[in-house]
Amino acid sequence: MTDAAESGSLFDHLEASTGRERKGMAAKTSKSKGAAERMAAKQREISVSEFFTKNRHLLGFDSPRKALLTCVKEAVDNSLDACEEARILPELAISIQKLAGRENIYTVSIEDNGPGIVKAQIPNIFGKLLYGSKFHRLRQSRGQQGIGISAAGMYGQLTTGNPVRIWSRTGSRAIPHYFEVRIDTAKNKPTYEDKATDWDGKKHGTKVEIDLEGEFRRGQRSVQEFLKLVAVANPHVHLTYSDPEGQELIFESVTKDLPKETDEIKPHPHGVELGILMKMLHDSEQRWLSLFLQREFSRVGPKVAKSICSTAKLSDRAHPKRIARSEVDKLKKAIDQTKIMAPPTSCIAPIGEKLIIKGLEKEVEADFYVASTRSPSVYRGHPFQVEAGIAYGKPGDTMELLEDGKIIKSAKKKKKRPDEVLLADANEQIRLIRYANRVPLLYQQSACAINKAVVSTNWRGYGLSQPRGSLPVGPMVIMVHIASVWVPFTSESKEAIAAYDEIIKELKLCLQECGRKLGTHIRKGKRLANEFKKRNYIETYIPHIGQALQEILHLSDPQTNKTVKCLTTVLEKSRKF
Amino acid sequence: MAASKKASKKTTKKKRPEQSKMDAKTIQSIDSTAKMVHGKIIKLDKPELKLPQRSLANVSYDRRVGHFKLGRIRKARALTVNTVKSFAQTLKLMAFSKEMVQEDDFATKREAYYVSKNWGDAKFREQPESDAVMDDIEALFSLEGLSREHLRFYPEEHGGAVAGELTVIDRDEETGKPIEIDCTGFGSGAYSIPHSVEHLKFKTGAKFILAIETGGMFQRLNKHRFWRDSKCILVETMGVPTRATRRFIRMLSDSVKIPVYAFVDCDPYGISNIYRTLKVGSGNAAHLNQFFCVPKASFLGVTPQDIIDFKLQDATHPLADVDIKRAKDALKNDPFFKAHVRWQKAIQQLLKMGVRAEQQALAKWGLNFVIEEYLPRKLKQTGKFLP
Numbered sequence: 001m002t003d004a005a006e007s008g009s010l011f012d013h014l015e016a017s018t019g020r021e022r023k024g025m026a027a028k029t030s031k032s033k034g035a036a037e038r039m040a041a042k043q044r045e046i047s048v049s050e051f052f053t054k055n056r057h058l059l060g061f062d063s064p065r066k067a068l069l070t071c072v073k074e075a076v077d078n079s080l081d082a083c084e085e086a087r088i089l090p091e092l093a094i095s096i097q098k099l100a101g102r103e104n105i106y107t108v109s110i111e112d113n114g115p116g117i118v119k120a121q122i123p124n125i126f127g128k129l130l131y132g133s134k135f136h137r138l139r140q141s142r143g144q145q146g147i148g149i150s151a152a153g154m155y156g157q158l159t160t161g162n163p164v165r166i167w168s169r170t171g172s173r174a175i176p177h178y179f180e181v182r183i184d185t186a187k188n189k190p191t192y193e194d195k196a197t198d199w200d201g202k203k204h205g206t207k208v209e210i211d212l213e214g215e216f217r218r219g220q221r222s223v224q225e226f227l228k229l230v231a232v233a234n235p236h237v238h239l240t241y242s243d244p245e246g247q248e249l250i251f252e253s254v255t256k257d258l259p260k261e262t263d264e265i266k267p268h269p270h271g272v273e274l275g276i277l278m279k280m281l282h283d284s285e286q287r288w289l290s291l292f293l294q295r296e297f298s299r300v301g302p303k304v305a306k307s308i309c310s311t312a313k314l315s316d317r318a319h320p321k322r323i324a325r326s327e328v329d330k331l332k333k334a335i336d337q338t339k340i341m342a343p344p345t346s347c348i349a350p351i352g353e354k355l356i357i358k359g360l361e362k363e364v365e366a367d368f369y370v371a372s373t374r375s376p377s378v379y380r381g382h383p384f385q386v387e388a389g390i391a392y393g394k395p396g397d398t399m400e401l402l403e404d405g406k407i408i409k410s411a412k413k414k415k416k417r418p419d420e421v422l423l424a425d426a427n428e429q430i431r432l433i434r435y436a437n438r439v440p441l442l443y444q445q446s447a448c449a450i451n452k453a454v455v456s457t458n459w460r461g462y463g464l465s466q467p468r469g470s471l472p473v474g475p476m477v478i479m480v481h482i483a484s485v486w487v488p489f490t491s492e493s494k495e496a497i498a499a500y501d502e503i504i505k506e507l508k509l510c511l512q513e514c515g516r517k518l519g520t521h522i523r524k525g526k527r528l529a530n531e532f533k534k535r536n537y538i539e540t541y542i543p544h545i546g547q548a549l550q551e552i553l554h555l556s557d558p559q560t561n562k563t564v565k566c567l568t569t570v571l572e573k574s575r576k577f
Numbered sequence: 578m579a580a581s582k583k584a585s586k587k588t589t590k591k592k593r594p595e596q597s598k599m600d601a602k603t604i605q606s607i608d609s610t611a612k613m614v615h616g617k618i619i620k621l622d623k624p625e626l627k628l629p630q631r632s633l634a635n636v637s638y639d640r641r642v643g644h645f646k647l648g649r650i651r652k653a654r655a656l657t658v659n660t661v662k663s664f665a666q667t668l669k670l671m672a673f674s675k676e677m678v679q680e681d682d683f684a685t686k687r688e689a690y691y692v693s694k695n696w697g698d699a700k701f702r703e704q705p706e707s708d709a710v711m712d713d714i715e716a717l718f719s720l721e722g723l724s725r726e727h728l729r730f731y732p733e734e735h736g737g738a739v740a741g742e743l744t745v746i747d748r749d750e751e752t753g754k755p756i757e758i759d760c761t762g763f764g765s766g767a768y769s770i771p772h773s774v775e776h777l778k779f780k781t782g783a784k785f786i787l788a789i790e791t792g793g794m795f796q797r798l799n800k801h802r803f804w805r806d807s808k809c810i811l812v813e814t815m816g817v818p819t820r821a822t823r824r825f826i827r828m829l830s831d832s833v834k835i836p837v838y839a840f841v842d843c844d845p846y847g848i849s850n851i852y853r854t855l856k857v858g859s860g861n862a863a864h865l866n867q868f869f870c871v872p873k874a875s876f877l878g879v880t881p882q883d884i885i886d887f888k889l890q891d892a893t894h895p896l897a898d899v900d901i902k903r904a905k906d907a908l909k910n911d912p913f914f915k916a917h918v919r920w921q922k923a924i925q926q927l928l929k930m931g932v933r934a935e936q937q938a939l940a941k942w943g944l945n946f947v948i949e950e951y952l953p954r955k956l957k958q959t960g961k962f963l964p
Binding site for chain 2: 534540547548553555566569571574
């Protein structure tokens with residue numbers, strides 16, 4: 001696994017300290033005397049690890065049940081990111097086993113066929129919070145911050161005392177490595193043992209094992225459901241899962257197409273904040289302001305740079321490092337006033353309508369599928385793209401019109417276990433499944449922009465019932481995916497998306513697009529069901545007509561049967577639909 | 578189906594009489610209707626039964642014929658959600674009718690309703706449903722000159738009482754031999770009109786028929802043998818005359834060619850319901866009227882003018898709201914009253930006076946004033962009777 005990185009928003013109030021790879025935390029030091037000095041004696045650096053030991057709920061480890069899920073989620077995210085970056089079709093094996101002799105302790109193991117991790121990086125990735133490759137670049141990936149897997153390891157260590165165990169191999173010729181990594185929470189540094197291992201049958205890949213205190217459950221927000229949702233949005237991924245009760249599940253991949261390779265982009269001027277702009281100015285190696293603007297941002301050419309400089313009343317040859325505080329303000333305002341082309345969208349890879357439908361078809365048994373992918377849009381300088389898919393109607397609930405005019409109930413498929421069925425019942429609220437960069441979001445649905453967009457869409461217009469201010473009611477699953485280089489989560493545990501106006505607007509347009517197609521289907525279904533009911537009703541009386549004619553005309557039984565048959569044919573042919 | 582056949586078969590073991598001409602025509606009509614439907618089905622055409630619409634909108638009043646006539650509006654019964662059930666029921670009821678003709682049996686409306694209970698999904702839920710389908714069939718076959726009695730559906734209620742110089746020739750139900758009934762020979766009682774009167778024949782020397790609304794008046798005239806003194810036949814209508822009573826009066830007046838006089842209360846109900854129905858039939862059963870009306874009838878009394886002529890003003894009651902509404906409705910909507918200016922004037926006069934007078938009001942001048950004064954005086958001027 002290649003991931004680990006640093007968090008942005010959480011530390012906005014803290015001072016950033018050193019270098020590009022590391023963002024520790026420096027305690028604020030006070031210069032006042034007396035009491036201030038006494039206090040100073042107690043003030044010391046807090047390590048990120050310590051911070052999260054005390055605030056583990058921020059990362060999704062608040063309950064044993066959620067911890068188990070978060071652990072699997074972080075490991076899966078990392079594996080998939082690594083595989084896709086290396087252009088390998090991901091094959092993951094997830095296993096949760098009870099640790100013998102210990103109550104509520106489970107061993108979570110995730111094995112992938114990814115590129116592996118070089119030996120020197122293994123301890124840092126798994127034993128250091130905020131270490132990784134994804135934070136500093138603007139590119140769509142599942143992980144963003146570099147906290148996840150190391151936090152999972154830390155949680156495991158905290159609850160069981162056992163180290164994280166990692167096997168990794170980077171190629172068929174490379175030597176496989178086995179590591180046992182512990183985190184020194186005071187220093188946010190890994191301590192590890194490196195053992196040689198023979199890892200047969202695997203050319204490349206990584207396997208992580210974490211022992212942790214957890215609670216195994218089925219049903220909503222379970223590991224199983226999480227994996228199922230992963231399978232919906234990632235139809236190229238092959239997953240196998242074995243749970244503590246011995247159940248084995250396989251989620252087959254249905255496409256060999258990896259998600260489009262995404263480009264890394266420079267930040268867009270409109271999305272940049274004042275503090276970041278200052279830091280960028282300070283760090284830049286460019287000597288002219290104009291060149292700084294052109295090189296450090298996307299979509300800024302000489303003309304735009306010149307226009308920004310003149311609006312800010314700054315020389316385009318000013319040295320970036322010497323632009324004073326007040327001038328940065330002016331520069332920021334000038335940037336905001338200047339019309340700049342939207343950021344390039346090559347950095348985001350949507351799932352695509354076809355694959356959304358494939359993914360839904362494979363995991364949700366329904367009668368009707370529809371998907372829609374919007375073209376990319378921008379919020380605060382970050383490009384993002386919204387897509388949605390709908391699976392509607394339990395198989396066997398709807399009617400089919402055959403070519404010869406007959407209407408039949410569509411074939412019933414085999415019943416799955418109730419906890420495997422994503423589709424809501426006809427009288428229940430619909431199921432909403434949310435994704436950010438292909439990662440399912442399981443918690444805090446009501447705080448999420450996606451939920452808000454679904455609720456504020458008028459589904460009554462598409463033939464569904466919808467109580468005021470809530471999700472529509474019906475046998476339906478809506479999946480919504482937001483892909484972006486920077487998904488604006490409301491918290492570090494990445495459970496809900498912030499409701500930016502631009503995002504809500506795109507979401508609603510996307511849902512409406514799906515809704516219109518759904519509406520056509522539902523209306524047709526209702527018409528068909530209505531017609532089916534009518535024909536059934538009429539057919540009840542056909543035998544009576546036959547009998548009456550038999551009684552009056554003394555027809556023989558075969559003649560009567562023929563009459564009844566003819567009547568049925570006439571009925572089917574005569575009723576236009 | 579076999580079960581239903583058995584159930585509907587009456588167990589009477591009388592000898593099957595020869596089919597009459599009308600019975601043969603009935604069977605033929607049912608058969609041809611069924612053949613038409615069956616033929617269409619076999620050719621994979623949409624089967625359809627077209628039945629005359631029974632409503633005032635499809636009725637016209639022909640003065641020359643003297644009764645309401647069905648218009649050309651038809652309603653269709655076919656393979657549609659709204660009509661398929663009654664389509665099936667219509668055919669089933671026709672099959673039932675044919676069976677009864679062949680077995681020389683009959684069913685009352687109520688019985689027919691219960692017979693349908695054996696039809697499964699096609700059964701009637703309430704009797705009004707079966708009555709409506711029956712009326713439809715009746716309307717359809719009335720176009721061919723067949724009445725409901727020909728189809729062997731008999732009304733529940735029997736006719737009124739008859740007294741006077743009349744011999745009714747009925748037939749013995751078992752042997753089929755003619756029986757002569759002398760309507761003068763019932764003492765203080767009277768002859769009761771049977772449910773079905775189609776087979777009756779008459780002999781009489783009477784000069785007219787007097788249709789009387791109330792039983793009380795009928796008793797008085799019968800007790801004092803009014804029929805003997807004025808050579809007439811008394812018929813009690815008991816309110817609005819039943820089908821049997823109307824048919825009886827019609828057949829009687831047709832066969833012996835004597836006039837019919839109506840003697841009813843002087844109120845909008847007596848005029849527009851009892852008399853109008855007797856004379857031209859009712860609006861919502863227009864298909865029946867060719868058989869069940871008495872175009873020859875005329876209105877003896879009590880007329881609004883009688884209230885003045887016989888000084889009955891202090892023996893009246895004010896018109897109730899329903900009376901006024903009924904009278905106005907008759908003037909405005911009833912094709913019969915609209916066709917007769919004299920009737921319009923009479924009803925307007927009644928409305929103007931704002932009162933109604935019962936037949937019994939004549940008792941103000943003495944119990945037998947009606948026999949000694951009123952009727953003789955009126956009968957001297959039959960030409961002045963309201964049409």
